[in-house]
């Protein structure tokens with residue numbers, strides 16, 4: 541299949557805006573500067589891949605955008621709302637209603653089926669998808685009643701993606717979603733994320749150490765030493781299923 545032309549982002553709606561974000565962790569006598577002045581816009585519907593060496597601040601940035609952590613300095617805005625000064629209760633509501641997280645390890649509940657793992661989230665969301673529909677979207681419509689132990693690693697990760705999308709989040713934040721998977725299985729997981737991004741218009745950020753994955757992105761951000769040091773817009777995107785590593 542031919543690479544897909546990337547639509548221009550200039551006119552797209554800004555979902556997140558970060559200004560001079562800093563994050564310092566105090567470890568005893570030592571200050572760890574995880575972020576050192578990050579400026580960033582994320583646009584509605586875009587697929588962003590974030591690269592950078594270990595310790596460069598990728599997870600810290602993602603966690604702040606998703607309301608799991610707060611910055612030490614600077615500001616982060618979600619639409620018109622200043623998240624920097626939102627209280628814990630508001631951040632919890634923000635995460636619950638608007639953010640889908642996917643991590644390297646799937647964190648499924650072993651005693652629940654795929655359908656039940658997704659239903660846990662849909663039961664507390666204001667406008668959820670049916671668990672069956674979310675699982676069908678990631679290609680698991682035939683595995684609804686399987687327990688995690690009866691699913692492969694890639695299938696478990698796709699259940700985790702279904703769980704994240706079932707509340708119809710505005711943004712999907714994915715930290716090394718293929719980090720524990722072999723290449724063929726990882727490609728299948730990326731296809732699921734690509735499908736969600738295309739079908740639902742969910743702004744998607746994927747952190748990875750794998751530079752090959754950057755070829756499927758609209759935009760590639762590179763971090764180093766707590767800063768964004770590179771930005772590249774792909775004129776053409778490669779479909780996930782064409783990726784090899």
Ligand SMILES: Nc1ncnc2c1ncn2[C@@H]1O[C@H](COP(=O)(O)OP(=O)(O)OP(=O)(O)O)[C@@H](O)[C@H]1O
Pocket residue numbers: 565566567572573574592593594595596597598599600601
């Ligand atoms: N909770 C924490 N307490 C103390 N230091 C932390 C904490 N979280 C992150 N750090 C430090 O902040 C820096 C940035 O970490 P971060 O996890 O954001 O990097 P990363 O680019 O995601 O790395 P990796 O690719 O290895 O996951 C590192 O030096 C890390 O040790």
